[in-house]
Amino acid sequence: MSTTVVVTPFGKAQQLAAACVLSNIQGTIVPIGDFTGIVLADTDVQAGNEAAAAISKLASKHEVLLLVRSEEQIDAGHYRHGTRESDVPAGLALKNLPDVLEQLLLEIVPAEEVEGNIPTSSMTKLQASAATMTPGRAAVARTALIWIVVAVLAGLITAFGVTVGLGGNTMAWVVAVFGAIVLVLSLWRISRVLTKGVKS
Structure with missing residues (x-):
């Protein structure tokens, strides 16, 4: 099993939570600096890649960053429009983002303890629809x-x-x-x- 974090351009945790609920993606939404991510615990690498592909479709033209820690390795890649566009050096990705990302990947800090977290299970589809309404x-x-x-x-x-x-x-x-x-x-x-x- 592995720990997966998908970092997105969504500025508000509520927006990402709503998008994930409507797309049946389960996890915990966490603020990561100016970005927002979803932590998928106890998933395999394939499930992490599928989640990143699905979320990248929600992000429209913007890229999302997938980081998967499996055993002692961290795999990182950029996704756009449902496709993995490129691999990213994990060290470079972690260096340019807040420390909370590495702490989440290494399970030093549980997603549920990050301030401003939103478990997708806490939001109904009706609430998600309202949150995404312009x-x-x-x-x-x-x-x-x-x-x-x-x-x-x-x-x-x-x-x-x-x-x-x-x-x-x-x-x-x-x-x-x-x-x-x-x-x-x-x-x-x-x-x-x-x-x-x-x-x-």
């Missing part, structure tokens, strides 16, 4: 929710108007028609809002 998408979601509420109310008004109108009440039919118009309008607005949200 302000623009959050605004779209709020707008869509308002129109959904309007649609539900309009549907109830329409149903009430039709039910009462069947008894011969003309005013109830007016209410039913009004409710139907609002319902159609709100459904159209929901469609527009969601389409705009997908494009953005």
